[in-house]
Amino acid sequence: MNIAKLQTKYLRIKILNQTMGTRSGDQQKKQRQKEFKEKKEHQERLLAAKKANHNTGKSDDEANEMPKTKV
Structure with missing residues (x-):
């Protein structure tokens, strides 16, 4: 192959890859x-x-708290 054909083939491959x-x-x-x-x-x-459970979250937190007792 001559140089012109190799250059053409190279450019075609380069364009294809791009x-x-x-x-x-x-x-x-x-x-x-x-x-x-x-x-x-x-x-x-x-x-x-989170917004839907916002109000119910407060009541759940209050229910889960243990009453404080003196020792």
Whole structure:
């Protein structure tokens, strides 16, 4: 093979690798966005559960306290 053909082949491979890398980068970006969204939804669910149990949590704490006695 002459140098021109080798350079052309090299450039084709380089371009192919770049496009594959771009797709991989897009997939990684989508995966990170998905994980961020799932984490945010999970935090919102935890916060909602905490708010729902806020009032009942106070009564549970009072019921669990032992009365203080003198020794």
